Amino acid sequence: MDFAYDAKTEELRTKLLAFMDSHVYPAEAVLEQQLHDASDPWERQPILEELKAEARRQGLWNLFLPDAEHGAGLTNLQYAPLAEITGRSPHLAPEALNCAAPDTGNMEVLTMFGTDEQKKQWLQPLLDGEIRSAFCMTEPEVASSDATNIATRIERDGDDYVINGRKWWSSGAMNPNCAIFIVMGKTDPDAERHRQQAMILVPRDTPGVTVKRAMHVFGYGDHAHGGHAEIEFTDVRVPASHLIAGEGEGFAIAQARLGPGRIHHCMRLIGMAERALELMCRRASSRVAFGKPIAAQGVVHEWIAESRVRIEQARLLVLKTAWLMDTVGNKGAHTEIQAIKIGTPSMTEWVLDKAIQAHGGAGVSQDFPLAELWAATRTLRLADGPDEVHRMSLAKRELKKYV
Numbered sequence: 572m573d574f575a576y577d578a579k580t581e582e583l584r585t586k587l588l589a590f591m592d593s594h595v596y597p598a599e600a601v602l603e604q605q606l607h608d609a610s611d612p613w614e615r616q617p618i619l620e621e622l623k624a625e626a627r628r629q630g631l632w633n634l635f636l637p638d639a640e641h642g643a644g645l646t647n648l649q650y651a652p653l654a655e656i657t658g659r660s661p662h663l664a665p666e667a668l669n670c671a672a673p674d675t676g677n678m679e680v681l682t683m684f685g686t687d688e689q690k691k692q693w694l695q696p697l698l699d700g701e702i703r704s705a706f707c708m709t710e711p712e713v714a715s716s717d718a719t720n721i722a723t724r725i726e727r728d729g730d731d732y733v734i735n736g737r738k739w740w741s742s743g744a745m746n747p748n749c750a751i752f753i754v755m756g757k758t759d760p761d762a763e764r765h766r767q768q769a770m771i772l773v774p775r776d777t778p779g780v781t782v783k784r785a786m787h788v789f790g791y792g793d794h795a796h797g798g799h800a801e802i803e804f805t806d807v808r809v810p811a812s813h814l815i816a817g818e819g820e821g822f823a824i825a826q827a828r829l830g831p832g833r834i835h836h837c838m839r840l841i842g843m844a845e846r847a848l849e850l851m852c853r854r855a856s857s858r859v860a861f862g863k864p865i866a867a868q869g870v871v872h873e874w875i876a877e878s879r880v881r882i883e884q885a886r887l888l889v890l891k892t893a894w895l896m897d898t899v900g901n902k903g904a905h906t907e908i909q910a911i912k913i914g915t916p917s918m919t920e921w922v923l924d925k926a927i928q929a930h931g932g933a934g935v936s937q938d939f940p941l942a943e944l945w946a947a948t949r950t951l952r953l954a955d956g957p958d959e960v961h962r963m964s965l966a967k968r969e970l971k972k973y974v
């Protein structure tokens with residue numbers, strides 16, 4: 572077993588770490604200011620476009636996509652430590668590298684299942700970072716953690732499909748540059764449970780599409796990410812050629828999409844935890860209470876040591892999962908993908924909580940990234956499937972061995 576990163580990964584890590592120091596961290600305050608000054612906070616902020624141009628120039632682009640024709644052609648194991656680094660600044664770095672959700676998942680779907688025409692019209696501009704996209708699965712009216720509940724209808728009418736339904740938590744969709752939605756709905760409610768669904772491409776400007784409002788996340792608008800929209804689809808008509816793969820394929824596409832998406836979140840979460848630990852160590856070392864640095868308190872030692880242990884444990888399991896995805900495929904890595912999706916957000920949440928505590932009031936303020944990182948981390952115990960659903964499925968798989 573070799574725990575070292577290979578030469579290509581090391582080369583990209585060095586380049587990315589330098590890019591983070593020279594461009595990304597200094598841009599955090601600039602982004603904050605630009606969002607503050609913007610007349611419309613959903614407009615693209617110029618600093619993001621500058622970062623994207625620079626990242627692309629340096630070859631730090633589309634690193635997430637294993638497909639060498641369209642992306643960087645890295646394995647999951649090669650990409651994992653790079654995604655981890657971008658997680659240290661999750662509002663800027665992933666998008667700067669064109670590696671941000673939900674675009675990554677949508678690009679994977681189009682790469683795997685798109686027709687040549689769909690690729691030309693939507694995949695290429697996404698790969699070039701010219702447009703953004705949203706993935707519309709979750710609905711306000713039904714418990715969407717069970718995706719078979721999805722009620723939106725996609726009905727064939729002559730050469731078109733007509734879509735009716737309501738979605739929410741469509742990440743990125745508040746951004747006016749978000750030009751295309753991948754919408755999941757039912758083409759045949761009478762078919763077998765997992766064959767009722769389909770996915771279809773809906774351009775944002777199609778008549779009948781109404782972006783109703785932005786959902787808040789613990790009060791944050793999540794502007795840099797393009798927010799999370801509630802969207803109504805009323806008699807939305809698109810050509811039949813907009814269907815992805817075919818009627819009845821929606822559930823299978825959702826499964827294919829979520830595997831890589833989940834591990835990418837976990838990779839970035841490890842970077843968030845590393846940043847929290849770094850901030851905790853710096854702050855606790857620099858402030859004195861009751862005659863000694865806060866870092867000298869036994870309880871703080873415990874937080875720091877425990878954080879290091881938990882981060883290393885999570886990283887090793889994420890790397891093993893990446894390696895399994897590369898060697899036996901996403902299906903073969905199913906149990907591990909669920910294990911990291913259960914374990915990593917909780918780990919990062921724990922480390923962030925201790926880092927916030929060590930900062931005192933500053934920890935929950937706008938002067939440090941901790942509060943916003945905590946909010947983002949907490950949502951990942953819900954997004955891409957709540958913890959309980961992954962636990963249920965993992966436990967069932969484990970029990971099968973004994974039945």
Ligand SMILES: Cc1cc2nc3c(=O)[nH]c(=O)nc-3n(C[C@H](O)[C@H](O)[C@H](O)COP(=O)(O)OP(=O)(O)OC[C@H]3O[C@@H](n4cnc5c(N)ncnc54)[C@H](O)[C@@H]3O)c2cc1C
Pocket residue numbers: 673705706707708709710713714715716717739740741742743788799950953954955956957959960963
């Ligand atoms: C910040 C954020 C971004 C998101 N981005 C997107 C996006 O881009 N596109 C998209 O389509 N969706 C997105 N989502 C939605 C997310 O995937 C759903 O919220 C999630 O799947 C849960 O669905 P639900 O909200 O309908 O919860 P419900 O299905 O109503 O579930 C509520 C709770 O019930 C419990 N529960 C459910 N099943 C079980 C079980 N078997 N055993 C025990 N307990 C159970 C869980 O605790 C669960 O949290 C996002 C959500 C957030 C918060």
